[in-house]
Amino acid sequence: MPLVKANFRPLNGEERNVAVTSAQLHAHACIICGNAPGGLQPAGHVYTPVADGEVGWLVVACPTHRTGEAA
Numbered sequence: 001m002p003l004v005k006a007n008f009r010p011l012n013g014e015e016r017n018v019a020v021t022s023a024q025l026h027a028h029a030c031i032i033c034g035n036a037p038g039g040l041q042p043a044g045h046v047y048t049p050v051a052d053g054e055v056g057w058l059v060v061a062c063p064t065h066r067t068g069e070a071a
């Protein structure tokens with residue numbers, strides 16, 4: 001699956017660069033580990049660059065990575 005470079009701004013923790021899959025970008029998989037167990041919850045936003053700025057995406061994390069801290 002192709003990866004998209006983006007900035008991840010977690011609910012807790014530092015903003016950082018990530019490479020995410022389409023499933024992660026569309027909140028169908030954990031933003032940290034890429035798995036899709038039950039209990040995915042909002043974890044912050046990912047921003048992808050566009051010509052005149054950036055687009056924000058609500059992303060989710062599994063219970064293990066809910067805090068948005070690095071795995």
Ligand SMILES: [Zn+2]
Pocket residue numbers: 030031032033034035061062063064065
């Ligand atoms: Zn996870």
